[in-house]
Amino acid sequence: MEARFIADSTLGRLAKWLRVMGYDTIYQSFYKTDDITEFVREGRILLSRQQAAITHYPSSLMIRSDHLEAQLHEMKHMGAITPDKSRWFSRCLICNMPLEVADTTVVLQNVPEHVIYQSPPVIQFCPSCNRHFWPGSHRERMKKQLEEWGF
Ligand SMILES: [Zn+2]
Structure with a gap:
């Protein structure tokens, strides 16, 4: 089964890049204790830099580095992620929702x-925040960054 994560409040950048790679990753800048327990109970793997949290939740991963690139490599080496380019950019970076393909006749205002007349016009939208996403320079930069990191 595909791994799902919950990143603790110190791992916001890691969470964002896991979403870029298509991984279902909960991130909040603040958690009440029960929140994490609840997310772990539904089968998510806690990512944390704090030993106390790792000890408390058996299905968790200790992230040792404080550099994003090294953090992603740690996860890869632990087998927690297996880079798959076909899944990149399939998730909203803001809400973590899987993106859906937008109907071009209704996206003109967004x-x-x-972009609409490019071929192929792959425009996606997030059913939660209704933001629209399409292949462009922003996405190209992120793709290039992941490739530079060896993913
Ligand atoms: Zn969204």
Whole structure:
């Protein structure tokens, strides 16, 4: 089964990049104790830099580095993630929701016209926040960054 994560409040950047790679990753800048227990109970793996949290939740991963690139490599080496380019950019970076393919006839007000007439016009949207996403320079930069890191 596909791993799902919950990142503790010190791991916001890691959480964002896990979402870029398509991983279901809960992140909040603040958790009440019960929140984490609840997310772990539903089968999520806690990612934390704090030994106390790791000891408390048996299905958790200790992240040792404080550098994003090294953190991602730690997860790869532990077998927690297996890079798969076909899954990159399949999830909303803001809400963690899987993106859906947008109907081009209804996105005109949300997307620049030149994007719609590109081929292939793959425009996706987030059913939660209704943001629209499409292949562009922002996404290219993130893709290049992941490739530079060896993913
Ligand atoms: Zn969203």
